[in-house]
Amino acid sequence: MTTLVEVARAAGVTAATVSNVLRNRGKVGEETRQRVLEAVERLGYRPNLMARALVEGKPHTMALLVSSIANPFYPEFALEVERAARKLGYFLLVCNTNEDPAQERAYLDAIGGALAQGVIVMNADFVQLDALQDLRRRGVPVVLCMWERPQEPPPLPCVAVDLYQAGVLAAEHLLRLGHRRIGVVCGGEPGGNHRWRLRGFLDTLEQAGAALPPSCLRHGHDTIDGGRDAAHRLLAGGPGLTAVFATNDLPAVGVLQAAAELSLQVPGDLSVIGVTDIQLARQMRPPLSTVAMPTTEAAALAVQLLQSEIDASPDHVPPMRVTEAPRLVVRASTSAPRREGILGGADSGD
């Protein structure tokens, strides 16, 4: 991949001059300017796109790459990102990869090719980090958003939310209410993106002397239907559970559905808590207790960080911004257990 320095060498100028030409800044003679632009073209260098946009008079746009626009969290987050971007004079383009790596790569190439001045990437898994690092090396500003583990930063600029803490808060809430026989529905594969919040939940239970037996943890797709299926498996095999923690609001809604299908009253027979606080959480009957992500703040930080990346040279150490901690939101889907062991196998009956 051609670097700014190689372009400078080929044009017989300093890197600062190349940068000035591409950003339309500083005083550069017309002949030098032409020589730089020719070197850029000949070597196939992809300059900072903001600079190119300034030169060509293109609109200022940021792209938001989401993996599944059908997951209601992403449109809600996109709305916040758009508000923040608009305040800085940017349009927001929403690109949906539909969890298809080829589609994701194609969007990233298009963004590298001029679609936007930079890109905010949601929930990058480890496979695509390489592609994103390539993109950044080519001078395209990239910001990861909703990195779930501030203690282990990724090799890219990012906005992190401490999701381990979300698991801690959910566990503390259920323990405080008096629950001891708790089940977990975890969205995604074991070892997937939800592992940190799961870890926070499990660690907290263990520290309280209420460690979760393996049979009380089920994984499922990170969707409503996935949560419902996992909840049916959990409740069919579970020893008198009085509460379920779902690692995301969508599967938590699925747990509410499964409870309704099994004629279990929520929260009397079964308390249910999720993570995120999507609008649907408020709209369910009963409304869902959850641990709210700082969505508005994360969106604003991502846009600010992307803007500073657009204005910066691409070879600095990737910065990380950490949001405020997630926050417990208690609604009507959690309460003290009415009685223990409604599904049999309660402590008192052991």
Add this chain to the structure above:
Amino acid sequence: MTTLVEVARAAGVTAATVSNVLRNRGKVGEETRQRVLEAVERLGYRPNLMARALVEGKPHTMALLVSSIANPFYPEFALEVERAARKLGYFLLVCNTNEDPAQERAYLDAIGGALAQGVIVMNADFVQLDALQDLRRRGVPVVLCMWERPQEPPPLPCVAVDLYQAGVLAAEHLLRLGHRRIGVVCGGEPGGNHRWRLRGFLDTLEQAGAALPPSCLRHGHDTIDGGRDAAHRLLAGGPGLTAVFATNDLPAVGVLQAAAELSLQVPGDLSVIGVTDIQLARQMRPPLSTVAMPTTEAAALAVQLLQSEIDASPDHVPPMRVTEAPRLVVRASTSAPRREGILGGADSGD
């Protein structure tokens, strides 16, 4: 606004030659090509963007302009549009105007300025039709989608769905179940976008001798909260209603919430039916009966139509594609009335 013909006159060539140059088609000598491109630049002509993209090697993109990405219908529709666009080799950019006319105008300008090769606009109201016609005259392909009244086509290429028929189907369903005391929650202002489906519903009741009294029609925001508020007003003042038609699924979900808050069983005490069939309709407990929009078909038609607009000259008569009719989807939120007049004032008691 500069036209293709003016460019041709200035360059001393035919309009067909200008078109060939801009589309990179046909045999055009290099000197002629340069003369045309100079005339294009001098006159500030905005050529068909697909042509420009071909010349400049930009990615092929379509834009989808939605008024509210927080309304779950739009992400669901965007997903379908993206699938259809991808089959034709296009990326889809989702632009959210947030119901802000200035923001909408800015996006349209950006699209005219090179953001995408064409734009699909959802739910255009009458104010912005002018702006869209301007855009089309400047050679930017525009397709309206979900035009609700095929009998009265707009002055732009469009995909129409007969939403009057949706109102007819909902009314016939409730009448067939035996309901006669029916209320309506209409999303949006009187005279707004929902007027055709409302008209279809009211006409059908009237033809069946069950005309709706004005007190049984309430308008509210086209949202869950708007539907809930309107339903509370309706049910507080309504004379023993046994069923409610909401002109959209979101307010219908709000009616379900209001029923729960009033301890009314759905469907025993109150049947509820919506329009659209968003995913949430299936996810409610009870799942919502509705009249399904042909979303997948409309998305595919919109993409096909936009592609043919991209390939066509901008001065032909705007074509219209009409989808198959909406379709009744019966779920558990509607049934025969258990008894009449649960809220007092029933027929038998009058």
